[in-house]
Amino acid sequence: MDAVDVFIPYHRxxxxxxxYAVASAFRHLVPRPARVVCVGGDLPPEILAGIAxxxxxxxxxxxxxxxxxxxAMAEISVRGEVRTGWYYQQFLKWGFRKLAKTKAYVVLDxxxxxVAPLVLWADGKYVIDRTIxxxxxxxxxxxxxxxxxxAPADSFIINYQIIDVALLNALxxxxxxxxxxxxxxxxxxxxxxxxxxxxxxxxxxxxxxxADRHPGIFISRPGRNHNTKVKYLPLRWWINLRARFRGCxxxxxxxxxxx
Numbered sequence: 001m002d003a004v005d006v007f008i009p010y011h012r013x014x015x016x017x018x019x020y021a022v023a024s025a026f027r028h029l030v031p032r033p034a035r036v037v038c039v040g041g042d043l044p045p046e047i048l049a050g051i052a053x054x055x056x057x058x059x060x061x062x063x064x065x066x067x068x069x070x071x072a073m074a075e076i077s078v079r080g081e082v083r084t085g086w087y088y089q090q091f092l093k094w095g096f097r098k099l100a101k102t103k104a105y106v107v108l109d110x111x112x113x114x115v116a117p118l119v120l121w122a123d124g125k126y127v128i129d130r131t132i133x134x135x136x137x138x139x140x141x142x143x144x145x146x147x148x149x150x151a152p153a154d155s156f157i158i159n160y161q162i163i164d165v166a167l168l169n170a171l172x173x174x175x176x177x178x179x180x181x182x183x184x185x186x187x188x189x190x191x192x193x194x195x196x197x198x199x200x201x202x203x204x205x206x207x208x209x210x211a212d213r214h215p216g217i218f219i220s221r222p223g224r225n226h227n228t229k230v231k232y233l234p235l236r237w238w239i240n241l242r243a244r245f246r247g248c249x250x251x252x253x254x255x256x257x258x259x
Contacts, residue, residue, distance in 0.1 A: 156207025
């Protein structure tokens with residue numbers, strides 16, 4: 001596989017990391033990016049200029065006609081916390097298959113940058129990094145969507161994932177075949193536990209389905225990401241360098257804020 005499209009779904013709060021994320025993907029991702037596309041709402045001109053200077057592009061999230069815009073979704077609120085946008089971003093990540101021009105595409109979190117080579121294709125197989133996590137509501141939703149529950153193992157939830165377009169289409173077809181006329185994102189919202197703040201994971205669902213249906217198409221390894229609480233510009237080069245020396249491939253500025 002020579003190249004993959006890379007999609008970075010962003011929230012406005014992550015806008016100051018975007019240009020760094022784009023540049024780091026071009027520098028460190030294997031396979032190389034065919035293009036790096038930031039997907040979200042409006043951005044200030046200086047942020048757009050930074051993305052373009054790094055070689056990336058930006059498209060409006062409304063261009064994914066398959067998915068109703070966040071503003072058109074019924075509000076999902078759990079114990080007073082609005083979770084609508086959280087589900088919307090997960091739906092976007094599956095919706096990117098409609099925008100991809102390559103056989104597979106990579107989703108990268110907007111608050112994450114690559115600090116070392118990140119290899120997601122090797123020896124003719126996908127490389128899907130995994131972490132240690134287990135959140136039972138994800139598995140309950142998985143069973144409601146697909147009719148069976150995978151045995152918990154290392155989690156597929158990390159700040160990036162490579163997704164095969166044809167295989168994701170097959171997974172979505174399987175969900176919709178059991179959905180009684182609903183499209184996949186409607187079905188997901190119809191079966192989630194509304195008392196849980198986080199009841200569905202797009203990465204977990206794709207990963208466990210792939211492990212059952214196509215176990216020979218990918219290899220797994222432990223993902224190495226460093227979470228930092230640095231909140232101010234500029235991004236700290238020494239944090240990135242230290243993370244690389246410790247064997248990490250990515251750094252996530254989860255609580256990154258400029259304002």
